[in-house]
Amino acid sequence: MAIIAANFKTNHTRKSTKEYIFKVNEFLNQNSLTNEVYIFPTATSLDEYDTVSNLTIGAQNAYPTDKGSFTGEIGTSQLDEFNIKTVLIGHSERRHVLGETQEEIATKFKFYSDLGYKIIYCIGEPLEVKEVGLEETLMYVWEQLVGIDVNYENLILAYEPVWAIGTGVTATIDDIKNVHNAIKEKINKPLLYGGSVKINNIQEILNVQNVDGALIGTASWNADDFCKIIEISNNL
Numbered sequence: 001m002a003i004i005a006a007n008f009k010t011n012h013t014r015k016s017t018k019e020y021i022f023k024v025n026e027f028l029n030q031n032s033l034t035n036e037v038y039i040f041p042t043a044t045s046l047d048e049y050d051t052v053s054n055l056t057i058g059a060q061n062a063y064p065t066d067k068g069s070f071t072g073e074i075g076t077s078q079l080d081e082f083n084i085k086t087v088l089i090g091h092s093e094r095r096h097v098l099g100e101t102q103e104e105i106a107t108k109f110k111f112y113s114d115l116g117y118k119i120i121y122c123i124g125e126p127l128e129v130k131e132v133g134l135e136e137t138l139m140y141v142w143e144q145l146v147g148i149d150v151n152y153e154n155l156i157l158a159y160e161p162v163w164a165i166g167t168g169v170t171a172t173i174d175d176i177k178n179v180h181n182a183i184k185e186k187i188n189k190p191l192l193y194g195g196s197v198k199i200n201n202i203q204e205i206l207n208v209q210n211v212d213g214a215l216i217g218t219a220s221w222n223a224d225d226f227c228k229i230i231e232i233s234n235n236l
């Protein structure tokens with residue numbers, strides 16, 4: 001059963017998120033689709049959404065606190081209001097654009113895993129590392145797991161090569177296979193692929209051994225496209 005997740009990043013308003021979630025929920029319901037589906041809207045669009053049991057709404061980010069003085073951040077008080085128990089941690093944009101260090105990421109992971117949250121934890125190498133080769137890529141990826149309890153029961157991993165995110169460049173099937181196999185050899189957790197996944201490549205990617213689903217940015221922002229992706233993945 002594929003796990004399919006939509007990462008909105010800084011897209012959609014509160015109003016359009018509501019319409020989007022309603023549409024995807026209806027689609028899952030009417031077609032009795034059984035994939036495990038996640039939607040990560042912006043923090044401003046979190047709300048109490050009435051969804052089918054296989055559709056979960058999560059937070060793209062949260063600070064390791066229940067409340068306090070952390071300007072611009074949200075904590076578990078804000079998540080609890082909407083019964084959000086799922087969070088993305090370690091996304092490449094948080095690492096490379098927002099400057100989160102591995103130490104901060106590990107602290108966040110510890111805080112949210114202690115509370116039992118479902119965590120989608122992202123790892124992936126930048127282009128200059130990929131160009132050196134597979135060994136270097138794996139070394140980079142292992143570094144991103146320092147301080148992370150990879151045996152945590154509610155952990156889903158997502159391998160997202162930085163050079164493939166939002167660029168339209170998807171990793172080749174061999175790239176995906178090599179890295180996924182190596183990760184799975186060490187860690188027995190669901191492992192998603194992310195990086196320019198779209199309607200016309202989802203099937204091929206999900207057919208790769210050790211790919212358990214996809215974390216999708218750009219191609220997920222249109223509800224009809226996301227439903228199509230869910231449908232294709234459900235039929236595999």
Ligand code: PGA
Pocket residue numbers: 007160164165166167168194195196197215216217218219
């Ligand atoms: P993309 O983003 O699908 O736009 O490449 C993936 C992600 O960042 O999760």
